[in-house]
Amino acid sequence: TMKILHLIYDHINNPWVGGGGAVRCYELNKRLVKMGHKVTVLTGYYPNAQNYREGDLEFYFVGSGKSYTLSVFSYTYEAIKFLKKYGKNFDLIVEDFAPWNPVFSFLFHNKLVLQVHQKEGVEIIKRYNLAGLPFYLIEKFYPKIFKNIIAVSEISLKKFRIKGVVIPNGIDENIIQENVLLGDYIGFIGRIDIYHKGLDIMLQAIKDIDVKLKIAGKGKDEKKLKEMIRFHNLDQKVEFLGFLYGEDKIKFIKNSLFMIMPSRYEAQGIVALESAAVGKPVIVSNIPELSYVTENGFGLSFQKESYTDLRDKIIYLLKRPELILQLGKNGINYAKKLTWDNLSYQYEKYLTDLIRDDK
Template sequence: MPGAGGGSVRTREVNRRLAAKGFHITVLTTRYPGWQERVEDGVHYVPIGFGRGANRLTRLLAYVAKLPYEVARRRSPTELVVEDFFAPFSTMAAPLWTRRPTIGIVQWLHAAEKGRQYKLPLHWIERLGVRTHSRLISVSEGISERLKEVNPDLHVDVIGNGVDPGIGEIGPNLGQDVLFLGRLEVGHKGLDLLVQAWADIRCRIDGKLLIAGTGPDEERLRASIEAAGLSDSVEMLGWLAGDAKFRALSNARLLVVPSRHETFGLVAIDALAAGTPVVAFDIPCLREIIPPGAGWLVEAFDVKAFADQVVRSYASNGLKEVATQGRKFAAGYSWDALAGMQAEAYCTALAELRKPQSQRPRARNDMKA
């Protein structure tokens, strides 16, 4: 769906590589305006629901209501069901109703935060759903640890996200502007914190704050920028993809990631690959992909410290060295290699899940990358 986040990028990049290896993959996804059932890069995409899918809530409810039926329709030729965790409650406890070997992919595990936002017990749904799984793929060590706290019997393969090779073909320019790139969700992505920080520093640096992306809180964000008197120093770029995204990353002086929570942080690793240093809050998953020397981590949610670090980093004489370190680190995140690991995880899961419960090996963490 246009405007979808890093989880959708991962799904597309991995699945098209698995299709090239001979896997037959059908993706059941939500409907959205302009949706169509199609085969793209060898992957069969089937948007399910009712109508055009123009409304977020009805789109979600229709997907949840129809998913078990649509899985049942395809049960006969299906060998392995992959449940990709999604907002707002992560998992529908798919192993209970698929009647096929089922593995989960955890790119989203934020039901507690959504529960507080909507005042609903969504985290209990998440916890109960995680306990129905025996094998999961997590995109980070931090999420793996959280999953094991909920279900100690889980086998978790940690397989991260990759970098589009096209990013590395555009050299770093270290321009004048500071960039945010991502889905426009104020609470999740910390955009309210970013607006507060930018109000503090807009007169202390030369460039503008560029905000690239779309999302459900776009109008709210625009209103907060205007209310803070920042319209002259903030530019909204809309949704960027492909070369336009690569150029925006390459031309930025810094990428800022003010997220309150992430499962991986794909945009951060993309920025490092482009040679753009990153300033982010020190939260578990970002800690894994922003090593010392390639960016800066700030005490979580300390807006003043975040603002001050942006100013220091912006004026640093060592940005070229930081950019070089970031590109070296990001070179290890190859979609081809990660897709191969996911193929291995699928084949192993299929073999193990076909065994009686008593013959399955004890849970462990494996295949980390």
């Protein structure tokens, strides 16, 4: 039995983030507990968050819930305090890396794993100008301190210029469909972060197309997104559904024609995997991290940030229902290889080998 401390700011119910890293953390740790291990997850506080446990999987929320910014930075401070006090009680520490809240776990333990997702690079400077410089530098140098690294893709390792093992994101095998159906709208589901997820590009792209777009998700830009929909006179065409989870989320993807992921940067994109599992093609921006969608034949890509190219790809697919069905079938075949159950065995083996290794 291993006693593991997992440090990650994000949590699946966090109204500000609730992204793929949080889903991964929950799905893998839930399975580690079933294998007989004990996992404590230290995560960022948000309004009304309460500590809870599911058997030997415990969630502790630390920091301030007054605002997203305060929550992120106070999490770092509180996590370091927690590590000082309790770090040695654990056999192993897993730190999920984000440049906004490095918790310097290497100062408190010698059995450590850093999990890396996406590298934002110059996007940080583009977004925050000079204020982004410290985070740009943290992202550049911090991961290089760690010896044991898990990445969600080879591309992430290359971009960070580090060595590590790849354990990708996955899907729950229960959602894999056998039959593909044509829906009646195009969909986006994910964090409502306009810049990161390229939602501005998507709204521009659908302006002149006769199609219904449904957007699901939560995040800090919800109000701004609604204003944008009004500004572009898209109230009749675009429907914002808010946050969907579990069965509702899968039903939303399943009933679509296809999904859109217009991200400016991304890690691996669990939504693309979930779409594949239910037989739905995805139109993705042509960033390297999402190239597996076209390589495995379950979607199309468009030139990142080009709303005209995205518009062309949407029209192209809308005119070809037989292609939508074929891409959907390809997606199902791909998703069968990437279930959380299979990935959790790889994850557990990596962690147990690390504890046994006394070097």
